[in-house]
Amino acid sequence: MDELEAVATITGPGERARRAGELITEHQRAITALSQIRRAALEDLDRAGLTDAEIAERTGVTRQRVGQLLGYTTKIK
Numbered sequence: 522m523d524e525l526e527a528v529a530t531i532t533g534p535g536e537r538a539r540r541a542g543e544l545i546t547e548h549q550r551a552i553t554a555l556s557q558i559r560r561a562a563l564e565d566l567d568r569a570g571l572t573d574a575e576i577a578e579r580t581g582v583t584r585q586r587v588g589q590l591l592g593y594t595t596k597i598k
Contacts, residue, residue, distance in 0.1 A: 563580065
C-alpha cells in the first residue's frame with residue numbers, strides 16, 4: 522500500500538487530515554526542489570547555446586514551455 526492509500530484508510534478524520542497535510546507539505550518541498558533542479562539544467566542548456574527547440578526536444582517539453590521555465594516571454598532562439 523502506498524502513502525496515499527494508507528492515508529485514505531485512516532479512520533479518524535482529524536488524523537487523516539493531519540497526515541494528508543504532512544504529505545502535501547513533503548510533496549510540495551520535493552516539487553520545489555525538483556523545479557529548481559530542472560530550471561538549472563535548462564539554464565545550462567541555454568548557456569551552452571542550444572535553441573529553445575533543441576532544449577524542448579531534449580527535455581520533452583514544448584518550446585513555449587522552455588521559454589516559460591526560463592522566464593522570458595519574447596526571446597525566441
